[in-house]
Amino acid sequence: MKEVNPKDTPRALAFDLWMKAPMPMVTLMKTLDVSPLVRLHRKRQDSFHMLLCWCIGRAAAQTEEFYLLPVGNKLIKYDRLAVNTVVATQNGGIATCDLPISPDLAQFSRDYQALTQLVRESGESHELGQDYMVIGTSALAEHEIDGAVNIYAGFYNNPFLIWGKYRKKWFRTTLPVSFQFHHTQMDGIPAAAFLERLQQEINHIHTK
Template identity: 50%
Template sequence: MKEINPYETIRGRQFEIWKNAPNPMLTFVKKIDVTRLVRISKKKHLKFNMLLDYCIGKAALQQKEFYLLPVGDKLMQFDKIAINTMVKNRMGEVSSCDIEFQGDFESYCRDYMKYTTEVAMSCTDRDLSEECMVIGTSAVIDTELEFAGGMYSGIFNNPFIIWGRYSRHFFRYYINLSFQFHHTQMDGAHAGSFLNRIQMEINKM
């Protein structure tokens, strides 16, 4: 990660507009068809959330806006992306696990199982925020979600994705995926393209 001059980037105007906004975050919600992932998960005994995280990472790798992030009053540039997942640890609480994402499925699958297991056992967060632009994810599998509103702490500006338990309609499975992002990082059109690419990556699995 390195600090860059925001006014020498394509996001300079947005940085100026949103840097002092009390809540510069937007939340989009899109209905996603996850039938393909449900079938792969059951057939190959792979974790559904891992498969969805992989598709999120693949979609993000293709979008340059994900490599810029406002941190405090600075704009930072990254050359790597990580996917964060929330892990239920051995104490029954939740720990945070960042996993670097490079786009290779087999490597990501191994890393996901390795690091989520380590975090669950140690109850210690795995933090890559100094090295990677981290996309946060959280699966609320106890219930189906119609909508998940955004949360802005004023500390973390990272994009964040939430989904609930998938639901079945006839022979298809769906989730409502909530995507929160900082308006300096991207505009609505960029976010919409990202959500469409997630669906495309799912369909390609």
């Protein structure tokens, strides 16, 4: 990671417009067809949540806006991305776990299993450090929700995805997803393109 001059990036105007805005976060909502993930989950017994997180990472890695993030009053450029997930711990609490994004599904699955198990048993969050731009996620997997708007704390500007329980109807399984991002990091068009890219990654996961 390194600090960059906003004027030397495509986000110069957005930095001037949104860094001091009282509410600079934007939320888009999209219903995804997650049928391929459900089929793979049943066929290989892979975690549905792990598969979705991998697809999120794959889509984000192909979206250049994810590599720039406003931190404090600075614009930081990253070389590496990670996905963060919430883990239920053995003591009845919750903790978070950073997962490095890998282009290889098998490697990501191994990391997911090892790191989430570590967090579950220790009860302590696992963080990869400041070298990673982290994409937050939160799954309310027991509940059907149509969308969510996350809190804005003023210091956590990272992009964040929230979803609930997937829905089965005939031969399709759908999942509404909410995607929140800082307007300095990206505009609506690349954010919508990321969600479309996420759907494409889901559609082709059987080929990975």
